[in-house]
Amino acid sequence: MAAGPGAVTVTRPVTPTRTARFGGNGPSGSNGGGSGGDRRGGGGQDWTPDRYRIGMWAAIGSILMLFTALTSAYIVRAGLPGSNDWQPITMPPLVWVSTALIIASSFTIVASRKALARDEMTGYERWLWVTLLLGVGFIGMQLLAWRQLVGQGVYLASNPHSSFFYVMTGLHGLHILGGVLALAFMVLRVRRQRGTSAGQGIDPKRRVATDVLGIYWHFMDGLWVYLLLLLILWR
Amino acid sequence: MAEAETIHDVIQPAAAHAHAPSMAAHHHGPPTGFIRKYIFSVDHKVIGIQYLLLAMAAVLVGMLLSVLMRMNLTWPGTAWPLLEILFPIGAKGGVMTPEFYLSLVTMHGTMMVFFVLTTAPQGGFGNYFLPIQIGAEDMAFPTLNMLSFWVTFVGFVALIAAAFVEGGGPTGGWTGYPTLNAIGGKLNVPGMGSAQNLWWNGQNLWIISIAIFCVASLLGALNFITTLLNMRTRGMSLMRMPLTCWSWFTTAILALLAFPVLLAAGVLLFLDRTADTSFFVPGGLSDGTRVLTEHNGGSPILWQHLFWFFGHPEVYIAILPGMGVTSHVLSTFARKPVFGYRAMVFAMFAIGLLGFFVWGHHMFLSGMSPYTGMAFSVLTLTIGVPSAIKTFNWIGTLWGGRIRFTTPMLFAIGFVSLFVAGGVTGIVLGQTSLDLSMHDTYFVLGHFHLVMGVAAIFGMFAGTYFWFPKMFGRMMSERLGKIHFWPTFIGVYAIFIPFHIMGIVGMPRRYASFEEYEFLRVLDPVVLFVTIAVIITVAAQFLFWYNFFWSIWKGEPAGDNPWEATTLEWSTSSPPPHDNFGGRVLTVYRGPYEFAVPGAPDDYVMQTTPDAAEENQSPLVQGGSEISGNGHNGHKH
Numbered sequence: 097m098a099a100g101p102g103a104v105t106v107t108r109p110v111t112p113t114r115t116a117r118f119g120g121n122g123p124s125g126s127n128g129g130g131s132g133g134d135r136r137g138g139g140g141q142d143w144t145p146d147r148y149r150i151g152m153w154a155a156i157g158s159i160l161m162l163f164t165a166l167t168s169a170y171i172v173r174a175g176l177p178g179s180n181d182w183q184p185i186t187m188p189p190l191v192w193v194s195t196a197l198i199i200a201s202s203f204t205i206v207a208s209r210k211a212l213a214r215d216e217m218t219g220y221e222r223w224l225w226v227t228l229l230l231g232v233g234f235i236g237m238q239l240l241a242w243r244q245l246v247g248q249g250v251y252l253a254s255n256p257h258s259s260f261f262y263v264m265t266g267l268h269g270l271h272i273l274g275g276v277l278a279l280a281f282m283v284l285r286v287r288r289q290r291g292t293s294a295g296q297g298i299d300p301k302r303r304v305a306t307d308v309l310g311i312y313w314h315f316m317d318g319l320w321v322y323l324l325l326l327l328i329l330w331r
Numbered sequence: 332m333a334e335a336e337t338i339h340d341v342i343q344p345a346a347a348h349a350h351a352p353s354m355a356a357h358h359h360g361p362p363t364g365f366i367r368k369y370i371f372s373v374d375h376k377v378i379g380i381q382y383l384l385l386a387m388a389a390v391l392v393g394m395l396l397s398v399l400m401r402m403n404l405t406w407p408g409t410a411w412p413l414l415e416i417l418f419p420i421g422a423k424g425g426v427m428t429p430e431f432y433l434s435l436v437t438m439h440g441t442m443m444v445f446f447v448l449t450t451a452p453q454g455g456f457g458n459y460f461l462p463i464q465i466g467a468e469d470m471a472f473p474t475l476n477m478l479s480f481w482v483t484f485v486g487f488v489a490l491i492a493a494a495f496v497e498g499g500g501p502t503g504g505w506t507g508y509p510t511l512n513a514i515g516g517k518l519n520v521p522g523m524g525s526a527q528n529l530w531w532n533g534q535n536l537w538i539i540s541i542a543i544f545c546v547a548s549l550l551g552a553l554n555f556i557t558t559l560l561n562m563r564t565r566g567m568s569l570m571r572m573p574l575t576c577w578s579w580f581t582t583a584i585l586a587l588l589a590f591p592v593l594l595a596a597g598v599l600l601f602l603d604r605t606a607d608t609s610f611f612v613p614g615g616l617s618d619g620t621r622v623l624t625e626h627n628g629g630s631p632i633l634w635q636h637l638f639w640f641f642g643h644p645e646v647y648i649a650i651l652p653g654m655g656v657t658s659h660v661l662s663t664f665a666r667k668p669v670f671g672y673r674a675m676v677f678a679m680f681a682i683g684l685l686g687f688f689v690w691g692h693h694m695f696l697s698g699m700s701p702y703t704g705m706a707f708s709v710l711t712l713t714i715g716v717p718s719a720i721k722t723f724n725w726i727g728t729l730w731g732g733r734i735r736f737t738t739p740m741l742f743a744i745g746f747v748s749l750f751v752a753g754g755v756t757g758i759v760l761g762q763t764s765l766d767l768s769m770h771d772t773y774f775v776l777g778h779f780h781l782v783m784g785v786a787a788i789f790g791m792f793a794g795t796y797f798w799f800p801k802m803f804g805r806m807m808s809e810r811l812g813k814i815h816f817w818p819t820f821i822g823v824y825a826i827f828i829p830f831h832i833m834g835i836v837g838m839p840r841r842y843a844s845f846e847e848y849e850f851l852r853v854l855d856p857v858v859l860f861v862t863i864a865v866i867i868t869v870a871a872q873f874l875f876w877y878n879f880f881w882s883i884w885k886g887e888p889a890g891d892n893p894w895e896a897t898t899l900e901w902s903t904s905s906p907p908p909h910d911n912f913g914g915r916v917l918t919v920y921r922g923p924y925e926f927a928v929p930g931a932p933d934d935y936v937m938q939t940t941p942d943a944a945e946e947n948q949s950p951l952v953q954g955g956s957e958i959s960g961n962g963h964n965g966h967k968h
Contacts, residue, residue, distance in 0.1 A: 147471045147561040154553040154587055162591035165637055169599060169610065172633050179614055179628030253607040256629065263598065 152308045156315050159271060163319060166267070167326060170260050174330060183255045184331035187324075188244035194237035195324060198272075201230035202317045205310050212306055215298060220306075221286045227313070228283055231276040238269050257331060264323050272316055278309055361909035371481070373473035374909060378480050379459030380802065383795075385480075385487060386451035387876075390788075392491075393442040394869055396435050401862040403427045403435075407844035421499050430521035432843035433502040434533065437522075438494055440505030441537065444645065445544050446487055448787050452652030453586070454483065454551055456794045457579040459802065461555060463900040464573050466564025466917045468910045471557040479550035486543035493536035498522060501537035504841065506638055509611035509631040513603040518618055529605055538601045545594040548586050555583035564899075566919035570676075571938070573898045573923040574669060577676050578655025581683045582648050588687070589644035596637035603629070610634075632697050639690035646783045647686040650750075651679060653790020654721060657743045660793050661725055663896045664740035665732025666934050668924040671724040678717035678724075685714045695766045704763040711761035718754055722747060733927075733934075737894070738812030739797035745820050746789040752824070753782025756831065771841075774834025777827045785823045792819075795879070800893045804905040805886030811878040815871055822868030829857045895935050898923050902939045 174182055208223030242262070245251075252262045282305060289299075362368045372378060402411065410425035421431030462470055470476045494500035502522035503512040515523025515534060524532030559580045563572070599610040614628030662669045669675060691699065691707030699707075725747045734740065756778040760766050769775060799807045833854055838845065845851045845858075892901040899919070903912050917939050925936040 147557050150560050151472060151553055151557040154556045155549075158549050158553070158587045158591045161588050162595050165592040165595035165640070166599075169595070169633055169637060172636070173610060173629065176628060176630050176633075179630075181609070181614065181628060252602070253609075256609065259602065259608040259610065263602065267598070 146304060148304045148308045149311070152311050156312070159315070159319075162267070163264070163323070166260070166264055170264075170326065171330065173256050173260070181255050182257055182331075185245065185250050185255075185258050185261060186248065187328060188241040188248075190237050190241040190244055191324060194234045194241060195320065197230045197234045197237060198317050198320050201227050201234065202314055204230060205313050209306050209310050212298065212303060217286070217298070221283065224279060224283050224286065228276060228279040231272060231279060231313075235269055235272055235276065238265055241265075257327075261327055264327065268316070268320055268323060271319075275309065275313055275316055278312075282306070282309065371477060373469070373477045375458050375462050375470045375473065375476055376802075376907065376911075378476050379455050379457075381480050382450050382454035382458055382483070383456075385484060386447045386455055386791075389442050389446035389450070389487065393439050393447060394872065396439040396442070398865060398869055399427070400432065400435050400439065401865045403432050403843060404845070405858055405862040407846055427843070428521075429843035430499060430502055433504075433841065434494065434500030434522050436841055437501045437504050437537070438490070441490060441501075441541070443784065444505055444649065445541065446483075446490070448649035448783065449544075449548065449586075449645070450483060451791050452656070452787065452794070453555075453579060453582050453648065454480065456575075456656065456791070456798065457555060457582070457652060458551075460798065460900055461576055461579050462558060462562065463903065463907060463911050464576050464898055465559065465562060465567050466899050466912070466919065467558060467562035468912070470554050471561055472554050475550055476554050479547045479554065482543060482547035482550065486540045486547060489536050489540035489543060493533045493540060496531055496533055496536060497528065498524060498532045501533035503534055503537065506642065507534075507537070507541075507600065507634075508638075509600065509603065509634050510613060510616065513600060513611045513631075513634075514616065514623055516604055517623055524604075535601065535604060538597050538604070542594055542597045542601075545590040545597070548590045549594075552583040552586040552590070555579055556587065559583075564917050564919060567899075567938075570673070571919055571922050573655075574658040574672070574675055574679075575652070575655035577679055578651045578653075578658075581679050582651045585644040585648050585651070585683050585686065589641045589648070592637055593641035593645075596634060596641070599637075600634065632694070635694050635697055636690070639693045640687070642693065643690040644683070644686045646779070647683055649783050649787045650790075651683065653746055653787045653793075654679065654750075656790045656794040656797070657725065657746045658721075658728070659898075660739045660743035660797050661728045661747075662924040662926065663797075663894055664735045664737055664743075665729050666735070666926045667728055667732040668922070668926055669724065670727030670730070671720075672922065672924065674720055675724055678720040681717035682714060682721075685710060685717070689714065689761075692761055692766070695763050696770045701763070708761055708763050712758060715754070715758055718750075722751055722754075737796070738807070738809055738816060739793045739894075741813065741816045741820075742789050742793035742796060745816070746786050746793060748820075749781050749786035749789055749823070753778055753780070753786055753827075757782060768837075769834060771839055772834035773830045773838045773840060776840050777830030777834060780830070781823070781827050785827065789820075792816075792875070795875075797894065798900070799879070799882065799886075800889030801900055801905050801907070803883050803886070804889055805882050805884075806889050806893060807878050807882040807886060811874055815874040815878065818867060818871035822864055822871060825864035826861050826868060829861050833857060892937075895933070897925055897935050897937045899938055902937060 173179075176182075204223050204227045208220050208227060211217075211219030211223055242265070245258070245261070250258045252259055282302075285302070361374075362372065368374075369377060372381075399414075402409070408426060411422070411427075412425045414422040414427065415425040418431065421428060421434065427435075458470070458476065462468065499522040502520065503515070511518075511520060512523070512534060516529045516532060517526060519525045522533040524530070524534065529535075559572075559576060563569075599608070602608040603611050609629040611631050611634045612623075612629045613631060616623045658669050658675055689707055689711045691703060692711045695704055695707075729744075756774070760769055760775060760778055796807055796812055799805075836851065836854055838851055838854060845854075889905050891903065891905055893905075894901070899917060900907070902917060918941075919938045920941050921936060921938055923938060925931075925938075927934050928936050
């Protein structure tokens, strides 16, 4: 957090004492000042809570609660006294492939972000493509893993463990699909921009979008690993 | 930033920073076409009004449903010819069937809790006034904002549709408890589908509607949080925000964390109903002729835990914005700073936080370890502490004020009264031993209708009368407003105090009629009294609607600041322009409730008023802060 939030400096000529006192201290004063600065141009040397990042963390908080609820339901259902219908399923082997894909995609999205930080649009675009393909591959593998399970005769309603497997992978898959759509959107934007605004520098919004999508993607990656471990270990 | 730092003006033209990258979303002119302007608008003000109109439609439906319920309870078996036209199956020959009554209960609860108590205070007023009160041009994500309204609208349509599909409206109550809810379709329970039609039935549509509503609320909450953290204008530190903003912020956090849990539970319940899973279906369940599921056991209690983990924060989602509005209005019309601003903020957060740890008190009779019950009970009673802090501070705000008894003030005082009256019975119900006999009786209905239903509605009324001039540029009729207030205020007590008595006598909730219960016959006059009170109170609400719509076109012109209030929404025109402040960026110099500042020319100092030649007069200003400084601005050393 940089010292001297926006409001202090901005308004000093008007109200030197009060503003410094009000805008610059207390648990929240610096927040207020900082965001004041953000409205006037954002980023830069001041600490400014960036709106896209805040929005993404809020979204992640709610997604986390969704899966926390499912986890608690899972744990309760697995350990329900007097119930003996819980039959752990054998993980379809393809989930390991999909897990490998999604972990790899976390690295490629970092690579694309780093390329963007170095202003290398080609590398940025390439790694974005790779991430997109890995994401699509992940969804495809998950669907094939479902096919494998069906092949074993394990369906949604077969037993609680299989129900949770389908529900959790399904809901996680939907969120990945959202990420894939966002990736596709960004790739298309790069392609379109390449024609029009070459040499004009990189839109700061793109950097933020890449950052934020990166946060989301890592979260989805971690979430998947967590779900997989839960489904395998807690049975 | 270099550019901004050199600007000394209080008011700075927006154009000066129009190229700022993070602001790109807001530098569009006002839309011109009808559809972009009024239907798919991204303007938070239009969206706020859309939410309010949606809530008004929902509250009208919900209210009429409650009248129908009262009619059936008071005169069971009577034929109402009009009903048959609307519901040829549910009310065959105009006589309400018990199942029809249950669907009335379900629709009333769902409509009111979700589409009135959740949408209007937060989606409506919050959307309209949060950005203005913090000096922003719009919400952080305007398009997302539009999306959350229209998703909510789709949820509303789904809920209305649920009442009219084949087989009748949903009958599971707004809590949607399994087991019956999970397998009702297989049992041909009315409203829950049949063996032939497991998909398109009232109960499924109910779940779909709720799930859609969850998504919409999440999008809205995300937007609120981001807006508040990121979009405050120069000088608007967190502790200078009006308490309304704090309440919307707390509510948004609660919504963000609570609705996903309901969404997860809804998905599981939907699968139980349609895909033969058994998350909530217990094992060995039989309808007398056959075993209904091959599985050996899910848990209906699991649903209750998930539901109430959402459900209890939900009641705070309903009431917290009302608390914010009440503080705001009380301070304005008592011409005094909010007593204990900082304590109010912390109390609100404490209520929100504790709200996540008390869900078990809805389930004392579902079978839980006495120790668990005790823990939930103690935590529940703890909520009394921050609630008492708030009540105490409201009274402290009123104390010694030069009170202006305007209509919004009356409703705000009414809120305090109802909150206390409904809150004290929460202390009764929060104790396991007492809840044993009160559970699922009219006592519970009396409790939560007063504290989360009517009190929250009074908060909305206070907000409507208070902010109407800002929203539409005209005053609502004070005379009609006061005529509206008294029958409403007396009416709701006349309805819900008897509920407590009925509950103590032992009248169970959700029963379609009590004809067969001899011991309840003694209550017949009370039941009739309540129904008459309901009819009068409901009739009085049409005064409000008349006043509302009449005043939009015919009310007295309001001016920018008719109430002589201090916060930023009163620093702009009524109604505010498309970008809220006409290209100005406001600077905030002080806390939100600087009324009766000694030495100030008026009895109120607006947040945007700079200290005139503050170097010379600083002792005076500081003196003012000392006197009104019971923590209300929270910035003193």
